[in-house]
Amino acid sequence: MRSLFLIIAVSILFTGCKPKRITIIETTDVHGYILPFDYVENTPLSSSLSSASEYIKMARSKDHNLVLLDNGDNLQGQPEEYYYNFIDTVAPHFNSEVMNYMLYDACTVGNHDIEAGHPVYDRLSKLYNFPLLGANAIDLKTGLPYFKPYTILNKNGKKIVVFGMVTPAIPTWLPPELYSGMEFRDMLATAKKWMPEILNQKPDLIIGLFHSGWTRNMNREPADSLNENSSNAVAYLVPGFDIIFNGHDHNVANEKIVNSAGDTVLVIDGGSRGEIVGRADVLFPRRKSNGRNVKIINGSIIKTSDYKPDKDFITKFSSQDSIIRKYVDKIIGESTSSVSSRNSYFGPSSFIDMIHSIQLEITGADVSFAAPLSFDVSIDKGPVTVGDMFKLYRYENMLFTMRMSGSEILKYLEYSYSGWYNTMKSADDNLIKFRTGSDGKIILTNGKPRLRNQTYNFDSAAGINYTVDVSKPEGKRVTITSFSDGRRFNKEGLYRVAVNSYRGTGGGGHFTNGVGLTAQELRSRLITSTDKDLRYYIIKAIEKRKIVAPSANKNWKVIPVEWTRIAAHRDSVLMFGTSR
Numbered sequence: 001m002r003s004l005f006l007i008i009a010v011s012i013l014f015t016g017c018k019p020k021r022i023t024i025i026e027t028t029d030v031h032g033y034i035l036p037f038d039y040v041e042n043t044p045l046s047s048s049l050s051s052a053s054e055y056i057k058m059a060r061s062k063d064h065n066l067v068l069l070d071n072g073d074n075l076q077g078q079p080e081e082y083y084y085n086f087i088d089t090v091a092p093h094f095n096s097e098v099m100n101y102m103l104y105d106a107c108t109v110g111n112h113d114i115e116a117g118h119p120v121y122d123r124l125s126k127l128y129n130f131p132l133l134g135a136n137a138i139d140l141k142t143g144l145p146y147f148k149p150y151t152i153l154n155k156n157g158k159k160i161v162v163f164g165m166v167t168p169a170i171p172t173w174l175p176p177e178l179y180s181g182m183e184f185r186d187m188l189a190t191a192k193k194w195m196p197e198i199l200n201q202k203p204d205l206i207i208g209l210f211h212s213g214w215t216r217n218m219n220r221e222p223a224d225s226l227n228e229n230s231s232n233a234v235a236y237l238v239p240g241f242d243i244i245f246n247g248h249d250h251n252v253a254n255e256k257i258v259n260s261a262g263d264t265v266l267v268i269d270g271g272s273r274g275e276i277v278g279r280a281d282v283l284f285p286r287r288k289s290n291g292r293n294v295k296i297i298n299g300s301i302i303k304t305s306d307y308k309p310d311k312d313f314i315t316k317f318s319s320q321d322s323i324i325r326k327y328v329d330k331i332i333g334e335s336t337s338s339v340s341s342r343n344s345y346f347g348p349s350s351f352i353d354m355i356h357s358i359q360l361e362i363t364g365a366d367v368s369f370a371a372p373l374s375f376d377v378s379i380d381k382g383p384v385t386v387g388d389m390f391k392l393y394r395y396e397n398m399l400f401t402m403r404m405s406g407s408e409i410l411k412y413l414e415y416s417y418s419g420w421y422n423t424m425k426s427a428d429d430n431l432i433k434f435r436t437g438s439d440g441k442i443i444l445t446n447g448k449p450r451l452r453n454q455t456y457n458f459d460s461a462a463g464i465n466y467t468v469d470v471s472k473p474e475g476k477r478v479t480i481t482s483f484s485d486g487r488r489f490n491k492e493g494l495y496r497v498a499v500n501s502y503r504g505t506g507g508g509g510h511f512t513n514g515v516g517l518t519a520q521e522l523r524s525r526l527i528t529s530t531d532k533d534l535r536y537y538i539i540k541a542i543e544k545r546k547i548v549a550p551s552a553n554k555n556w557k558v559i560p561v562e563w564t565r566i567a568a569h570r571d572s573v574l575m576f577g578t579s580r
Contacts, residue, residue, distance in 0.1 A: 019296075020156050020284040023059060024067040024207065027052055028247030029110070029272035031077025034098055035321055036309045039079045039328045040390040049274040050309035053102055055302055056277070057310060060103075065156035068103060071247030071270060072110025072166065072211040075120060079390055080324045085120045086536070087327070094320050096127035101316060106151050108164035109134045110211040110248065115396055117178045133164025133209060136190040138183050146182050149194055158204040158284060163241075165190060167212040167248055169228040171519070172506045175398055175529060186225040187212060191238040199240060205282060205295065208234065208241045213249025214269045235265050242297060243280050245270060252276060254299040266299045277302050328387030333542040336549045340378040342576055345420075345432060345458065346568040347558055350550035355393065355534075356462030357553075358541050362530070363401045365498035366483065367409060367463040369416075369510075373456045376576060384548060389539050395456075396533040400504035402525045406491035408515045410478055413466070415514025416459040418474040419452070424563055431470065431558070431567035432575070442574075449574055457508040464489060466556045470564060484555050496527065500534060 027049065034049045060066045074095050075081050084094045099107065109132055113121050125132045125147070135149035150163040168184040187210070198206060213229035221237065222230050231246045239261035246253065246269040253269035268278035283296040314321075343349035352370055359368040377391045404412070422433050433452035434442045442449045466480040480489050503510055504526065511517050517525070530537065542548055558564040572578065 019286060020158060021063065022065050022067065022155050022158060022160070022205070022282045022284075023063045024069065024243065024245075024280040024282065025056055025059060026069045026071060026209070026245040026268060026270045026278040026280075027274065028071030028211075028245070028270040028278075029073040029250055030070070030274050031073055031112070031272060032075075032081040033078060033273040034080065034094070035314070035317060037321070039324055040387055040394075042328075042387065047273070047275045047303070047305040048309065049098065049102075050313045051304035051307045052274050052277050053310040053313045054307045055304060056102065058307075059279075067105050067153060067155060067160065067162075067207075069162060069207070069209055069245060070099065070104055070107040071209055071245055072108045073112040073247065073272075074099075074107075074110070075116040075124070076112035076396055077273075077394075079328050079387065080320065081116075082390075082396070082535075083324055083327050085116050086532075088323075089119070089123075093124055093127055094317070096124050097320075098317065100127075100129045101313070104128075104130045105153055106130050106162045106164065106209065107132055108209045108211045108247070109137065109147055109166050111167055111170050111173065114166070114170055114179050115174055118180065133162065134166045135163060135194055136165045136168055136185045136187055137179075138185055140181050140183060150198060152201060152203070159201065160205045160207065161198050161201060161203040162207045162209050163191070163194060163198060164209045165212065165234075166210075167228050168230070169226045172226060173502055175400070175501045175505055176523075177398075177529065184226070186222075187227075187230040188221055188233045188237060189225075191234045195238055195240045204284065205243070206241050208244035210234070210244060211247045213251060214246040214253050214267060231267075235267060236260055239263060241265050242282075242295060243268070243299075245278060245280075252301060254278070254301050256299075264297075266297050268299050268301075271301075274304055276304060328385060328390070330386045331383045332386060332389075332539055333384045333546050333548050335379060335381055335384050336547065338378060338381045339550045341372045341374060341376060341455075342378075342572065343552075344372045344460075345455075345575070346564075346572065348460070348552040348554050348556055350552050351392075352460060353462060353553045354548070354550055355538070356460075358538050359399060359498040359534070360463060361541065362399060362537055363496065363498040363528070365401055365463070366495040367404075367461055368498040369412070369459045369461055369503065370500070371456050371459045375451075375455050384542060386539060389535055389542075393535045393538055395500075395502065396535065397500035397502050398532075399530040399534045399537065400499050400501050401527040401529075402497050402499060402504055403527055404495055404497045404515075404525065406480075406489055406493045406495065408517075409461070409464070409495065409497065410480060410491065411515045412459070412510050413461060413468075413478045413480075414475050415510050416457070417468050417477055420458045421468065421470045421477075421558070423473055424470045424560075424567065427563040427566040429563075429567060430571055431564055432571045434574075454508075456502075457510070459503070459508075459510060460556060462553055462555060464555065468556065468558045469560070470558060471560055484553070501529065 036045045131148040134147035137146045139146040153160040243266045250272035270278040339351045344352045355370040356368040434449040
């Protein structure tokens with residue numbers, strides 16, 4: 001801040017008047033972390049949107065010309081969002097109440113907001129006191145943006161354009177029903193299309209608000225029009241932007257780049273879960289350079305854990321807090337034993353097989369695919385609550401029934417285990433694929449290894465009996481012996497497979513890179529989809545059963561048994577500090 005005051009002083013000295021100043025603050029990927037409490041883990045939080053609110057109030061008291069922006073992914077993550085999305089759809093939505101209270105000026109829609117479905121985001125777009133942006137989400141009936149492409153703000157006598165876009169990769173994760181009548185177009189092409197119109201508005205400041213990550217050094221046009229993180233290409237190749245706020249990737253960045261026209265662009269990536277806010281301070285000295293208005297722009301990253309939760313915020317939303325606590329504490333059944341995700345990395349586990357059994361029961365499929373959606377979670381023996389189900393199944397995925405051949409099921413599993421297990425040459429090798437450095441050693445972060453791939457892509461199967469031989473090369477490890485009910489498994493046969501909608505639309509690459517299906521072929525394999533998310537059906541199934549007796553199906557195993565027994569013990573200690 002000292003340098004900022006120095007700039008102001010120098011400007012006053014040379015121009016004889018105080019420069020105009022505007023502060024812009026961005027939140028992004030809050031994912032329901034609104035109040036300082038984790039309703040899934042039942043623990044207090046050191047940072048949340050309530051702490052961000054305290055900082056924003058302080059900043060606004062010093063600069064009344066503050067612009068407050070959000071970069072999407074607000075409608076998924078914590079139970080309060082789920083509750084007001086799907087359980088109580090009559091009461092005012094918690095998210096709109098919060099964001100209107102905080103006086104947001106604009107918000108870009110995120111992929112997880114689209115995941116909530118038309119009834120939710122269409123309703124919220126009307127409840128918000130600010131525009132929901134998304135220039136590259138196109139209404140197929142009109143050919144125009146489904147959401148507002150940009151908004152114009154006037155602060156301190158300056159015209160500010162905020163232009164929003166969402167990652168176009170949504171069709172690779174979500175079923176079409178959730179965005180019916182819409183398509184998502186390339187970010188670079190969309191920005192190039194709209195920039196002339198924006199410049200015709202003669203704005204003093206142009207801000208990009210992109211729910212898309214910042215990938216350094218990608219300063220060229222992406223090869224794929226559905227590229228997940230295209231903010232870089234826009235920043236470099238579309239002159240006009242002064243500031244670009246990013247989101248989606250949950251990373252943090254505060255840097256300046258020089259674009260293709262030789263202009264400097266401030267880039268801020270705002271993290272997630274209300275843990276930080278991104279800030280840009282803009283000064284407009286009363287002078288010009290080469291006929292252009294001079295702007296002095298600096299960015300900063302603020303940790304919200306340095307600020308106590310806003311007391312007025314907590315009081316304002318105390319009733320919602322009580323409602324959500326009651327919802328997550330509702331007992332839906334009784335578990336005869338504790339279950340943990342830890343065992344699921346090394347073989348069949350009661351944790352994953354609970355999901356498998358429910359998927360098979362709902363769909364009547366021959367085979368189920370499922371993965372641990374959280375790295376390290378457990379459910380204790382005794383009462384099972386709604387909150388426990390948010391631990392067990394964190395995402396609002398639909399359940400698909402799809403058609404696959406036997407050989408495709410085999411390819412699917414080969415792909416899954418190739419991202420999961422190493423090829424072992426002896427018991428001295430690691431079973432799990434960890435990230436390694438150039439020296440071949442496992443990379444440790446705070447004493448813990450990092451997995452090579454995301455755990456939610458570690459699919460196992462139920463309904464079939466099979467082995468995974470990790471002494472063999474990738475692609476030649478899996479042997480399917482039969483169906484678990486004794487039926488013969490035939491590679492040429494056609495079977496019904498239960499899989500979540502993320503996987504069924506291509507997420508993780510199992511169907512595309514593994515099986516080799518095109519996006520069009522993949523869509524043709526869909527037989528049925530549930531109309532509600534899988535967590536809803538898991539809750540209903542447990543409420544119906546009353547007693548949950550978790551047990552592993554033991555339908556698959558990793559061989560050689562002695563090698564993997566030793567390696568699994570060693571890897572478990574490395575991953576969790578204890579043997580499984």
